[in-house]
Amino acid sequence: MAQQTLSSVIRGLFPLEKTPGLISLLAGKPNPSTFPFTSLSFKARSPTNPDEELDLTVDGDELKAGLQYSDTAGTKPLIDWLFGLQERYHGRVRGEGWRISVGSGSQDLIYKAVEAFVNPGDPVLVESPVYAWVETDAHGICSTSLRSILENWPAEKPKPKVLYTVPYGCNPTGMTATLERRKEVLQLAKEHNFLILEDDPYFYLYYGTAPRYPSYFNLEETYLGETGRVLRFDSFSKILSAGIRIGFASGPTPLLNAIDMHTATSNLQSSSLTQAIAATLLNAWGYDGFQAHIDQVSAFYREKRDIFEKGMKKHLAGLAEWDTPEAGMFFWFKLLTKDGSEGDSKAIIETTAFNRGVLALPGTAFLPNGRKTAYVRASFSLTPEEDVDVALGRLREAILDAHKEATGA
């Protein structure tokens, strides 16, 4: 651990560079005159007026900062904007024992959180589409299942310190945890003393009819009345750009410090330049503009969901069953067999369906040890309307083929 601290010696001495009058020869930062970029501007759509385009520029000091190495936890303009975002959407105020770190995608931050808090052999509570771990259903995580697991935990085994959950549009089930479920989970977190890793990339892609449920990050303060138990992961991948690789973690300062220490020896920081581009856009939009954009994005995916579900009703009625997702971009459906036995979607998907020209993800990919399952995950994010009809038609044929084969007809 000593070398680990020495590690960020260079980065650790950085703050001293701000001492007035001090000349620093510390860092091997390249000289910006050798960077060949003189300007960066971009056009973005106005979220409030579809006919309007915003001409935005990353210039002067912002561009300079964008081209150079920057702080491990993220650049100031972006972090400042994100604090405002978390206050607006989760009611959490800056300066209350928590902070934000930007990562190269939320995946990167989750990886580092797990590395920091979970040792080999430790148990971690995860949601499962089937009965393997903590059950889920149409209302999201089954808190009764979770309670049962915890109350019956063998006394001699270390209890889980961490619950990993995707409360909106859980991948792959597409289900969203209701307010009741979230409250119960928080109660359990307090009773059994575990952290909640709230992985929420689809938080802004919610299009359900019920009012948006508050996040765990919000509820720990408003419902539990004590904070420090939730580590929240947000992503811009589904709403601004997947290629931008920007995600951010919000949570207790000591937890974020641990994540940043890992970053300091691995990827150092997220791209300063993409952070500058994101910050320029987000500041131009403001929070109202951001909300307008989110409204458009969630309406977009709602429409895609509706088109897809229409196709499923048309082609898969009686051949599959499913719950309708209210967030995210996946349908999770179970292929039914003729005799009601438990089917194997992998066999159908990777052979008949594939040969008929449709590709989806067999549910076994999400189960421990590649267990057999009849479930399939299909993404409706990209496929144009005409192709949805064709794709589901092909899937129908593939399922019927499988039924014929099973009965030997």
Place this chain on the structure above:
Amino acid sequence: MSPQPQSTEAPAAASRPTILPVQFYEDRLSVSASARKPSPLWELFSAESNPGLLSLLAGKPHPDTFPFEYIHLGVRSPGAAGEQVTKELTIKDEELHVAMQYGMAPGEKELRDWLTTLTERVHSRGLNEGWRVSIGAGSQDLLYKAFNALLNPGDTVIVEGPTYPGATPIMTALGCKYVSIDVDNDGIIASDLEKVLDNWDSSKPKPKVVYTIPFGSNPAGVTASYERRVKMLKLAKKHDFIILEDDPYYFLYYGDRPRPPSYFSLEGKILGEVGRVLRFDSFSKVMAAGLRLGWLTGPDRLLGAIEAHSMINVVQASSISQILAIKVLKEWGIDGFLKHVQNAANFYKRRRDVMAAALDRHMKGIAEWTQPDAAMFFWIKLKLPASVDLQNVEIDGDSTTFIRSKAIDRGVLVLPGATSFVDGRQTARVRVSFSLLSDEATEEAIKRLATVLTEEIHS
């Protein structure tokens, strides 16, 4: 002097060198790398390209939801007559779609292809020699993954003394032990490594990895000579180790001697076999540090192991950064790129000369140093009062305490050299960067350092 490979030895037989087999790497991957299985999702991806196939596979966001329409980039290019020409490039349509969307871990194809051509040209490597290029979120991240791919707890790694202080914490966190081999003006002292390996205690597993920074050895500022590289390669084969060639300053060489060829370019010629060198390049010092973009060049199996690890954390280097980079590189072509890096090298040479003059003026007699021929650092031994350890052996003064307790208060900050040694030794060395300061600031900084050092020596 532009970076063209120079060889003073007649090339070995013109036939293709032997390529180390996949099993060679399977035998050497760490436990964690061997255990890592690719996600089933990725395996199915390749099927998406089947004509007529409709895919409902990936949870990729729809590009219509991304608000960006165009990116305009002002780019400065090296002109024919040594001048700089500024031009605005636009990223839109398909290029922009790629910049905005998820990509694959190895990186965007056009960028990989361009870098492959660069490698063929600059390192004289043929295609079909078992190597390829993979893009990473900075070469630091690739280093992190390479160490994770090759090292198990308890493994011994050979490093240079001193070495890059950003690399050793990774290895320490992996539970590695070190053997440190000194460097001199010709780089790593290969004969010292030879002695260590020839006398290796056969009951202990031999080191399988040597980590080296052959150009401008951060922080020592020295560049490995041709002869040292040849010797190191021969030792690599004799004692069966892999060379991690960390080369962020490859293009920032400005020495008087002809540029030595990289390990990657030499291995085939010297050994008649290839696959022992894993090369790390960076865009940070030659394009922009803020891009977070670097690339790996080396054996397919090793790159695969590293990419598998990337898929569960950063996933890929930023698509935008990759598109910005390839846009510029296409504009320049390889010749333009080589000219650009030559300009950058000349720039750092001038900065070196400014600092060298300031050191001559103020630090003679109170410090020792040699002239770096690449990168951006002077590695200076401050003549701090020596101390005596518990065995009554004289040891270097302590630059860490000196910097923290004296120099900072007098308005000058340099990097304590202790961070660059793996054995926890006390040292009087400091690393001084000359990349950023103006002539005046350089003069002032060295003057301040000299003043506080002189006081310390005579206190």
